Amino acid sequence: MIFARAERKTLRVAGGLALGGVFAFVGVATAMLLAHAGGGDAPLFDAYIWRVAQFTLMQAALSTALSILLAIPVARALARQRDFWGRVWIIRLSVVPLGLPALVAALGVIEVWGRQGVVNDLLRLGGLQNPVSVYGLAGILIAHVFFNLPLAARFLLAALDRIPAEYWLSSANLGMGGGAVFRLIEWPVIRRVLPGIAGLVFMLCVTSFTIVLTLGGGPAATTIEVAIYQALRFDFDPQRAVLLAFLQIAVTAVLLWLLSLFARPPEEGATAGRAIRRFDGRRRRLADGVVIVVFTLFTAAPLAATLAAGLAADFGRLALDPLLHRALFTSLAISFASACLSLAIALPVVLVPRLAEAGDAGVSTRLMGRALPAVGSLILLVPPVVVATGWFLVLRLFGETGRFAPAVITVINALMALPFVVRVLEPAYRTHLARTARLALSLGVTGMHRLLWIDWPALRKPFLTAFAFAMALSLGDLGAVAIFGAEGFVTLPWLLFSRMASYRTADAAGIALILGVICLALTLPSTAPERPTERPAADA
Amino acid sequence: MPDTAVRLTDVTVRFEDKRLAFDCAIAAGDAVAVAGPSGAGKSTLFNVIAGFQTPATGTVSLLGQDMAGRDPAERPVSVIFQDNNLFAHLSIADNVGLGIHPGLKLDTAGRQSVVAALSRVGLGGFERRLPGSLSGGERQRVALARALVRRRPILLLDEPFAALDPAMRADMAKLLLELRAETKSTMLFITHQPEDIGRLADRVMFLEAGAIVLDEPVRDFLSRREPPGVAKFLGHSTL
Numbered sequence: 001m002i003f004a005r006a007e008r009k010t011l012r013v014a015g016g017l018a019l020g021g022v023f024a025f026v027g028v029a030t031a032m033l034l035a036h037a038g039g040g041d042a043p044l045f046d047a048y049i050w051r052v053a054q055f056t057l058m059q060a061a062l063s064t065a066l067s068i069l070l071a072i073p074v075a076r077a078l079a080r081q082r083d084f085w086g087r088v089w090i091i092r093l094s095v096v097p098l099g100l101p102a103l104v105a106a107l108g109v110i111e112v113w114g115r116q117g118v119v120n121d122l123l124r125l126g127g128l129q130n131p132v133s134v135y136g137l138a139g140i141l142i143a144h145v146f147f148n149l150p151l152a153a154r155f156l157l158a159a160l161d162r163i164p165a166e167y168w169l170s171s172a173n174l175g176m177g178g179g180a181v182f183r184l185i186e187w188p189v190i191r192r193v194l195p196g197i198a199g200l201v202f203m204l205c206v207t208s209f210t211i212v213l214t215l216g217g218g219p220a221a222t223t224i225e226v227a228i229y230q231a232l233r234f235d236f237d238p239q240r241a242v243l244l245a246f247l248q249i250a251v252t253a254v255l256l257w258l259l260s261l262f263a264r265p266p267e268e269g270a271t272a273g274r275a276i277r278r279f280d281g282r283r284r285r286l287a288d289g290v291v292i293v294v295f296t297l298f299t300a301a302p303l304a305a306t307l308a309a310g311l312a313a314d315f316g317r318l319a320l321d322p323l324l325h326r327a328l329f330t331s332l333a334i335s336f337a338s339a340c341l342s343l344a345i346a347l348p349v350v351l352v353p354r355l356a357e358a359g360d361a362g363v364s365t366r367l368m369g370r371a372l373p374a375v376g377s378l379i380l381l382v383p384p385v386v387v388a389t390g391w392f393l394v395l396r397l398f399g400e401t402g403r404f405a406p407a408v409i410t411v412i413n414a415l416m417a418l419p420f421v422v423r424v425l426e427p428a429y430r431t432h433l434a435r436t437a438r439l440a441l442s443l444g445v446t447g448m449h450r451l452l453w454i455d456w457p458a459l460r461k462p463f464l465t466a467f468a469f470a471m472a473l474s475l476g477d478l479g480a481v482a483i484f485g486a487e488g489f490v491t492l493p494w495l496l497f498s499r500m501a502s503y504r505t506a507d508a509a510g511i512a513l514i515l516g517v518i519c520l521a522l523t524l525p526s527t528a529p530e531r532p533t534e535r536p537a538a539d540a
Numbered sequence: 541m542p543d544t545a546v547r548l549t550d551v552t553v554r555f556e557d558k559r560l561a562f563d564c565a566i567a568a569g570d571a572v573a574v575a576g577p578s579g580a581g582k583s584t585l586f587n588v589i590a591g592f593q594t595p596a597t598g599t600v601s602l603l604g605q606d607m608a609g610r611d612p613a614e615r616p617v618s619v620i621f622q623d624n625n626l627f628a629h630l631s632i633a634d635n636v637g638l639g640i641h642p643g644l645k646l647d648t649a650g651r652q653s654v655v656a657a658l659s660r661v662g663l664g665g666f667e668r669r670l671p672g673s674l675s676g677g678e679r680q681r682v683a684l685a686r687a688l689v690r691r692r693p694i695l696l697l698d699e700p701f702a703a704l705d706p707a708m709r710a711d712m713a714k715l716l717l718e719l720r721a722e723t724k725s726t727m728l729f730i731t732h733q734p735e736d737i738g739r740l741a742d743r744v745m746f747l748e749a750g751a752i753v754l755d756e757p758v759r760d761f762l763s764r765r766e767p768p769g770v771a772k773f774l775g776h777s778t779l
Binding site: 445 | 617
């Protein structure tokens with residue numbers, strides 16, 4: 001038993017509300033899609049849908065393969081070279097894409113790899129006539145690798161850093177060469193975490209919407225999610241959108257099932273402060289240096305280009321643009337509300353299973369404890385664009401899709417953030433409860449007292465991290481907004497997207513900079529590696 | 541005050557792989573050592589008395605009152621664990637103060653009794669420090685100070701000295717004896733050390749395989765040569 005009577009009651013009510021609310025919200029959307037399914041006389045699956053499905057999986061597979069294959073040498077080089085100026089900054093740099101809205105990143109990729117970008121300039125200097133085209137598969141792959149190579153490299157580096165320090169001493173003592181070190185020490189560790197990382201990256205790429213929307217070109221380079229958007233917004237063909245939505249659910253369902261079979265979720269263990277000495281680093285300094293520099297350039301270039309292009313924008317005029325004010329206000333309001341909602345749903349999702357673990361939990365509590373984690377990841381099964389499509393069809397019945405859109409988008413964004421929020425809060429709460437629950441309970445420090453004196457001081461950091469990420473995720477989201485995209489309702493990413501679409505590139509660069517800076521201001525502080533300060537030893 | 545401080549009647553606790561059964565009565569004011577091999581059910585016995593574990597059957601009554609449905613904080617019990625007795629982010633004074641009001645709303649008298657309790661356990665002047673800056677023995681004494689201000693008639697100590705070195709163990713035991721004489725409380729403590737039993741206990745309960753197999757005065761217990769479990773615990777050869 002780790003909760004007092006009143007707390008147990010509150011938690012059961014909150015758990016019921018979260019369970020009922022989330023399933024009802026997603027259920028209504030799915031039911032609406034079902035109601036629209038069938039009825040038409042067009043063939044169920046035509047060539048177009050097959051092509052879209054194939055492209056979705058193909059680009060995801062390529063993106064994953066590229067990200068992973070490139071991440072392995074980067075992680076190995078960073079693990080080997082432990083002591084050079086700027087190492088910590090390169091590791092921090094690899095966190096940045098995670099906090100950056102996909103739309104801003106896409107713009108950065110265009111700045112670097114596009115027709116007028118640095119890469120094509122260099123190629124033309126080298127005498128090549130046909131520039132690389134950033135639109136289509138190539139652009140999608142570059143953007144996906146931009147996002148996922150640093151992510152994969154960080155997970156791999158964390159895994160390599162968890163190798164006991166004595167292994168490196170032994171390998172040096174035994175005189176193991178580079179190949180032997182890879183085969184006998186590094187690869188076994190990498191192989192263990194690789195399925196989890198690859199699964200995560202593949203999932204992210206399959207459900208990638210914004211990147212494909214902005215960099216994909218025409219029917220040849222369209223994923224299921226973008227096809228839903230096009231069916232709904234351009235062809236006004238809800239039938240096709242519904243069909244695609246169910247195809248998407250089927251694909252994610254199969255993927256999630258496969259992931260649960262083969263892959264453990266990757267983790268970033270805390271290894272700060274442990275001294276690892278790599279004697280094999282000295283011989284490889286040059287090769288590792290090249291790998292690290294190329295990686296840094298690849299990751300930093302789009303960021304630098306976004307910054308440079310953004311600073312060149314006419315901020316004086318932008319600052320007076322009432323549409324920008326409205327978009328900024330709307331975006332901040334929606335993201336704040338959705339972050340609050342996400343945390344409110346996450347608390348019972350995290351705590352009720354703990355309640356259900358106690359031996360004397362009732363049947364209903366135990367069932368709720370089983371069901372609530374599913375609430376936390378429901379949005380992975382039914383992607384935001386699909387839920388938004390369902391609710392678009394619902395709201396269309398009432399005529400005004402624009403008026404209720406902010407509320408629907410707030411909830412969708414909250415659900416999008418939920419898997420992340422739960423992953424931050426769950427382990428933090430678990431440790432915290434193990435350390436304090438019985439003590440607090442025996443002293444009668446419960447309810448609000450517990451929240452104020454015991455939980456908040458100890459869990460402030462994970463709470464703020466989760467909140468900031470949830471808010472940044474919502475701020476940068478284009479998917480749900482794009483489905484609604486009604487007049488009189490503008491968010492920052494939507495404004496940026498329409499400026500890009502109407503080739504007002506200077507304005508777009510300025511807005512992208514504003515959006516990027518806000519999101520990074522939210523996400524970067526919490527991702528800074530913990531300094532090895534003397535922590536007040538937690539009583540042992 | 542009733543004569544019996546703790547009474548467990550036909551109490552059973554079920555885990556996935558085992559079943560524990562407890563029956564016992566502890567007189568008010570007694571100091572009882574709870575001993576036995578690991579996994580015998582000593583901590584479970586404490587959890588049942590303190591209310592952390594709800595028994596499958598049977599009744600737990602403390603000071604003559606049935607405890608069914610009562611939360612841990614609503615029982616006449618203070619608990620001191622082996623470690624993690626203090627909240628690391630709260631000052632020593634706040635940690636003790638939580639024993640007076642769970643929301644730390646202390647009046648002048650409350651704050652004075654915190655100071656008094658700390659100086660009683662030899663930690664006067666430590667009020668503003670954080671638990672991390674204290675030694676293991678000092679932290680356990682803070683936990684004792686909190687038990688003092690809480691004034692619950694039953695004190696459960698789950699291996700309170702396990703993390704301490706021998707000299708500190710002796711000091712703690714002395715302090716514990718004094719406090720017990722002052723407060724007249726009933727005290728149960730889990731221990732793996734025969735010498736702690738000799739120093740502190742009036743009676744000994746010996747647990748094996750989820751049941752109380754012995755419950756007798758300390759003198760009888762310490763002179764035992766059988767059963768084998770007890771002989772092994774006391775350090776006598778079983779041959």
